[in-house]
Amino acid sequence: MEDTIKFKTMKYLFSLFAAILLFSCSTQKAQSKYSTIEYEAGACFGFCPIFTMTINSDKTAVLEAEHFNFTKDNSKDEFSKPREGTFKTTIKDEDYNKLIALLDQLNVKSLNDQYGERNVTDLPTSYLRIKFADGTSKNTEDYGKRGSEKLIEVYQFFEDLKHNQQWTKVK
Secondary structure, eight states: OHHHHHHHHHHHHHHHHHHHHHHHHHHHHHHTSEEEEEEEEOOOSSOOOEEEEEEETTSEEEEEEEESSSOSSOOGGGGGSOOOEEEEEEOOHHHHHHHHHHHHHHTGGGSOSEEOOTTSSSOOEEEEEEEETTSOEEEEEEETSOSOHHHHHHHHHHHHHHHHSOOEEOO
């Protein structure tokens, strides 16, 4: 009788452990929906920041900063200077999770391929390039950076990431 109770207890503990393990694996998969998230901010006729930021599903990120990203006194002379550099970091968990939530709210796969009217010639263009874990991708070009309120929120989030992460210059 005592052996039966021990066996049932062990069986229960093993089942509980297996369930926890399976649940944690499925949670990991849910978080890796996006394999690569890339945002590019293009030039305008003013002092718009020019950069590309790429974030991988492991939260590692690369920032290719061209011009007007970290300077306070903007001038056209900035273009005669070398690019600002290449920087790397690991995005903080809280910020990465917020980015994923913002992208989920966008319903990325349903975004238009292009936004904006090119009847004004001095506006910046942004590019949002998403590679999904299932091998598909979505690229969105937004001339003027006004595609939708949710897109504007995502663009601002990327701008903020340049300043609220610990970036290390590598080039």
